[in-house]
Amino acid sequence: MDRDPQGRGKGRSSAVATQPRSGEGEEARQAKQKLEALFGGEAPAGGGDSRRPERGERVFSSPRRSSGRQPSSYRLSLERLRMAREPEEIRAATDQFLKQHQLPDEVDILFKVLQHPEERVLRDAMGQLSALLMQGRLNSTLALMELLREIEGRLQEEATRSYVNGLRSQIAAVTKK
Secondary structure, X not given: OOOOOOOOOOOOOHHXXXXXXXXXXXXXXXXXXXXXXXXXXXXXXXXXXXXXXXXXXXXXXXXXXXXXXXXXXXXXXXXXXXXXXXXXXXXXXXXXXXHHOOOOOOHHHHHHHXXXXXXXXXXXXXXXXXXXXXXXXXOOHHHHHHHHHHHHOOOOOHHHHHHHHHHHHHHHHHHHO
């Protein structure tokens, strides 16, 4: 059989491959005992079963956890906001979402956020809707006009009224084209 000088290559037999190098047998046995003790397997204390694991056999006694991905906090918060129906649910879901994230550029979410009682949140949502309108990604201008009429009755800050008027004029400009 042809072998290279270091013992690698085609002629290497499986018996040669499994034998430890000189001085490594005791180290390998001790390392195995430490791993078995660490992961719940009982290492033999001299007189127990000293069987070596077969090649490919697992030494660990506990199963591995799934490596599947967990949903991100963004996705969980966004889904909670999507599912909110009542004004208090919408407020709580929006507040939780805004603690860590900016409003998404999804029209249905932004329409829902327009029910929030705080005007700073309304201004953020109207700013996002304005950007979507300029990009041509907002097709339901009639629904938006209706929401703006509803919002207008409860506004107290002049800055928010300015946003409503600006959005209305933007909608008028887009619909004339």
